[in-house]
Amino acid sequence: MSDIEIVESLKRDLGEKALELTNPDRRRVFLKVAAPELVPTVTLLRDHYDSTHLSTISGVDKGETFELLYHFASLAASITVRTEIPRAEPRIASICAVIPGAVLYEREIQEMFGVTVEGVPDTRRLNLPDDWPDGQYPLRKDWKHVRPAEVIPGGKS
Amino acid sequence: MSFQIPIGPQHPALKEPISLRMTVEGEVITDADIRLGYNHRGLEKLAEERTWIQNLYLTERICGICSHSHTTCYVQAVEKLMEIMPPRRGLYIRYLVSELERVHSHLLWLGVAGHEAGFDSFFMYTWRDREIVMDLLEMISGNRVHYSMNTIGGVRRDLDEGQKAKILEGIVTLRKRSEYYFGIGANEPSFVARIAGVGMLTKQQAIDLCAVGPVARASGVARDVRKEDPYAVYDELDFNICTSDSCDVLGRVVVRVLELLQSYNMIEQMVKGLPDGDIVVKAPRKVKPGEAFSRYEAPRGENVHYVKSNGSDKPERLKVRAPTLGNYPATLVMLRKGFIADIPLIFAAIDPCICCAERAVTLINGRSGEESVVTMSDLRRQALARSKNAPVKGKAVWPF
Numbered sequence: 001m002s003d004i005e006i007v008e009s010l011k012r013d014l015g016e017k018a019l020e021l022t023n024p025d026r027r028r029v030f031l032k033v034a035a036p037e038l039v040p041t042v043t044l045l046r047d048h049y050d051s052t053h054l055s056t057i058s059g060v061d062k063g064e065t066f067e068l069l070y071h072f073a074s075l076a077a078s079i080t081v082r083t084e085i086p087r088a089e090p091r092i093a094s095i096c097a098v099i100p101g102a103v104l105y106e107r108e109i110q111e112m113f114g115v116t117v118e119g120v121p122d123t124r125r126l127n128l129p130d131d132w133p134d135g136q137y138p139l140r141k142d143w144k145h146v147r148p149a150e151v152i153p154g155g156k157s
Numbered sequence: 158m159s160f161q162i163p164i165g166p167q168h169p170a171l172k173e174p175i176s177l178r179m180t181v182e183g184e185v186i187t188d189a190d191i192r193l194g195y196n197h198r199g200l201e202k203l204a205e206e207r208t209w210i211q212n213l214y215l216t217e218r219i220c221g222i223c224s225h226s227h228t229t230c231y232v233q234a235v236e237k238l239m240e241i242m243p244p245r246r247g248l249y250i251r252y253l254v255s256e257l258e259r260v261h262s263h264l265l266w267l268g269v270a271g272h273e274a275g276f277d278s279f280f281m282y283t284w285r286d287r288e289i290v291m292d293l294l295e296m297i298s299g300n301r302v303h304y305s306m307n308t309i310g311g312v313r314r315d316l317d318e319g320q321k322a323k324i325l326e327g328i329v330t331l332r333k334r335s336e337y338y339f340g341i342g343a344n345e346p347s348f349v350a351r352i353a354g355v356g357m358l359t360k361q362q363a364i365d366l367c368a369v370g371p372v373a374r375a376s377g378v379a380r381d382v383r384k385e386d387p388y389a390v391y392d393e394l395d396f397n398i399c400t401s402d403s404c405d406v407l408g409r410v411v412v413r414v415l416e417l418l419q420s421y422n423m424i425e426q427m428v429k430g431l432p433d434g435d436i437v438v439k440a441p442r443k444v445k446p447g448e449a450f451s452r453y454e455a456p457r458g459e460n461v462h463y464v465k466s467n468g469s470d471k472p473e474r475l476k477v478r479a480p481t482l483g484n485y486p487a488t489l490v491m492l493r494k495g496f497i498a499d500i501p502l503i504f505a506a507i508d509p510c511i512c513c514a515e516r517a518v519t520l521i522n523g524r525s526g527e528e529s530v531v532t533m534s535d536l537r538r539q540a541l542a543r544s545k546n547a548p549v550k551g552k553a554v555w556p557f
Binding site: 024025027028030052053054055056058059060061069071073075078080099100101102103104105125126127128129138139143145 | 193194197199201202237364365366367368380385386447448449450452459461463465473474476478482483485486487
C-alpha cells in the first residue's frame, strides 16, 4: 500500500474518529484520535494495517495537555497514533492487551509524566530509583533538577 | 520449593549493571524479573536544554558501542526538520561508518557469545579481527569509540584514495577470516550443542513482544529497517535480510555471522561507488516548529528517535528508544523454563547495552529466603572484616 492509499483507507475506516490525518513525509503517517478511541484504533491498525510492531511510546508535555504518541511500524509505513489527555486528569487506557510488548513503554510514561495507565499489567517504576519521591515527574516541563548540596563526611580537608 | 536468585546489578557473569531476579526450582527458572535504571542519566531531559549541535555530542554518548547509530538517527530527524539534504558523498561516508560499526559490534558480540559458551579461542580470534575494523575506524575518524563523524548536514571528515584502498584491503582479510569462522562456528559440535535449543523465542512471541534486530530475525521475523524503511543510501545498495528459523541462541549467532558478510559487501559497494562532491552543507541554527520520527537499524536492532521542535535553537522534546529496551520483554520469555547456567548465554544473546551506577544491593539468604537491602558501605565493611581473617598476602610481589 502506498502512503496515499493508507491515508484514504484510514479515512474510510475511522471516519469522524480521525481528528487529524497527515502524511508529512515519505512513509510517515500521523493520525490523531480522542483518548477513548485509542484501544479500538490500535486494534484496527494491528488487524488490518499489519502494524504489529510498536516502536515506542513518546510523551510530550504541552502545558494544559499531555500528548502521547504511539509509533507503529509496518512494511508499508510508520503510522503514529497521537492522542491528548488533560493535565488535570491524566488517564489513559493500556494497550497491553492488544500489543503485549507495550508494557515497558507504558511504565516509562507513567513514571516520567505521571500519567495513570489503566490496566497495565506491571505498575512498578521502570528507570527511576525506589526512593524517588512521589509526585515528581521528571519529563514534565515544570520539573527542574535541583542538585542536592554536596556533603563530605568530615568536611573538606 | 522455589528460591529467588538475584543476579546483578554487579555480577561477574554480566558485564553491565542490570538486576535480574530469577525464581528457580532446582536448576530450572520458573519466573524471571528484570530491574532497570542503574544507568539512567536523564539524557532526554538534558537534551531539552542543549542546542541542536550540542545534542549531537550528547546522543553520541548514549552508548559506547553503537555511538554512531544514535547520532545518525538523531541527525536524520534533525535534517528532516531543517529541510536540508546532505550531499551524496557525505551520505555515503556516513553509512560507510555505520556498516563498519556494525562489523565491529557483531565481531565483539560473537566473541562474547563464544566466551559465555566456554569457547574462549573463538573469543580471542574474533576480538583479534575486530582490531582490523577498529583500526579502519580510527583511520577514518581519528577515534576508536566516539567517532564524531556526523554533523547536521553531512559528515565532518572526508576520505582520500589511500584510505579507500586500506578499507578495501581490510575488508578482504575480514571476509576471509569470517568465512573461516563461519565454518568452525557452525561445525564445532560442542559449541553448537551448547547454544542450540537455548533461549527459545517463537516467531509469534517475537512479533507480540515487539522484538527487534537480530533477536527478531533469528526467530524468523524478517524485520530490518534498512529494507523495510530504506533510508538514505540503502535503496541503492544490494543486500539481503538475514534470518534464521531456529529461534534459539544458535540462530542469533548464525544471523549475526551472515550479517557480517552482508556488511562487507555493502562496505565494498559504498567505497567503490563513492560519489564526488562536497561532504557537508550548511545547517541553520534554528529550526521551525515541527516533528520528525526517525528509524535506524543499529547493530542491535531498530533504533528510534522522535524529535519535536518549537522554533528555537533547542529541541522541545527528544525521545530515544534504544534497541535493547525493545528486546527486554522477549528476554524474560527466553529465560523462563531455562537453566541457571544458561542465564549469561541467553542474556548475552540479545547483545545488551547498559552502563553503570548503583549504591545498594539486595542480598537474599538462600536458606531462609530472607531478603535485606545492604548499602555499599556496609558491604564494604563486611568485605574488609572478612579479608582481615583471610590468609596474609603481604608477601606477594608485583612482578614488574
